Structures are given as structure tokens and as C-alpha cells.
Amino acid sequence: MTDLAKLVASHVVDVPDFPKPGILFKDLTPLFADGMAFREMVDGIVDHYGREGFDAVAGIEARGFLLAAGIAYAAGVGAVPVRKAGKLPRETYTASYELEYGEAALEIHRDAFRPGQRVLVVDDVLATGGTAATSLDLVERAGGVVTGFTVVLELSFLPGRERLAPRDVHALLTV
Numbered sequence: 001m002t003d004l005a006k007l008v009a010s011h012v013v014d015v016p017d018f019p020k021p022g023i024l025f026k027d028l029t030p031l032f033a034d035g036m037a038f039r040e041m042v043d044g045i046v047d048h049y050g051r052e053g054f055d056a057v058a059g060i061e062a063r064g065f066l067l068a069a070g071i072a073y074a075a076g077v078g079a080v081p082v083r084k085a086g087k088l089p090r091e092t093y094t095a096s097y098e099l100e101y102g103e104a105a106l107e108i109h110r111d112a113f114r115p116g117q118r119v120l121v122v123d124d125v126l127a128t129g130g131t132a133a134t135s136l137d138l139v140e141r142a143g144g145v146v147t148g149f150t151v152v153l154e155l156s157f158l159p160g161r162e163r164l165a166p167r168d169v170h171a172l173l174t175v
Helices: 003-011 029-033 035-049 063-075 130-141 160-164
Strands: 013-016 024-027 056-060 078-084 092-099 102-109 118-126 145-154 170-174
Touching: 003 029, 003 035, 003 170, 029 035, 035 063, 035 145, 035 170, 056 063, 056 130, 063 078, 063 118, 078 130, 092 130, 102 130, 118 130, 118 160, 130 145, 130 160, 145 160
Parallel strands: 056 078, 056 118, 118 145, 145 170
Antiparallel strands: 013 024, 078 102, 092 102
């Protein structure tokens, strides 16, 4: 286990029966709340890609926003939100995707990136991959070139990585 994986593991709190009975929720908020741990995590992600490996960071709603802001600041680049439908004020690209019990939609501003701009996409957890796949597609529709996809925690018992294949997935901790 890498040092970053150990750091993440030491800050994850298991919450049984959230958001519904039978689910064991992996709460990462203690990791975000610990300033030194958050800094180490952000620096580790930036080091993984190199400070010249991307021109912008796209964060997936909602905890991906926290990561994107920190990574963008550390790398000296901009941060772009991938939001739930209806939350962005200007013209957007919208994409719907299937959830376990229904459908959801994400959006990104049409002018979020310069054509060919290299984008690192980040989120807190990779589970089934629906949100991630939709976000990666939206970044590309908006003119970005996805140079990486990083999550703090990957749930290996769910098909997220397979759904994103052949794209590379960088996870700090896989459980």
C-alpha cells in the first residue's frame, strides 16, 4: 500500500446504513477537513501527473469541487465544475445517465475549455462509473482533452473501472 493509500485509509470513516439500509458509506470528509492530509493528497495527485501534465482541472459535483480547487491551485491552473443539471448560468452541454433507481443529468459550460485544452478530471469516489463516464464525455464535448481521471477512493466491487475502459483510472485507494 502506498503512503497516499495509507493516508486516505486512515481518514475514511465507515457509516453503516447510509444513505439507505444495507449500504456502507465511505465518508471522506475527515480527509478533506485535515489540512495537512488534504495538502499531502493534493500534492500527491499533482505529482502523479506532473505540474505540466494538464491545463485545467474539472471537478465532478460535489466533493470533486473540493479536490479540483486544491489541485488547480497547487498546479497554477483553472478549475471547472461539472454540475447537476440546472445549476450553471450560461449555455451548457447536458448529458443524462442511468442511476440505480432512475436517471440524472450533468452539465458543463459550452465555453469551459479552449479547444484542445488538457484536462484532469477528478472526483472523490468511483463506484459504478456512470457519473464519471458522463463527466469525461462532457469535458470532451466542451473541447477539452482528458489527460487523466483521478479519484480518492475506488470501490473495486463495483464496475466503475470496467465501465471507463480503456481510459486510465488513477485511484489513491482501492477497496
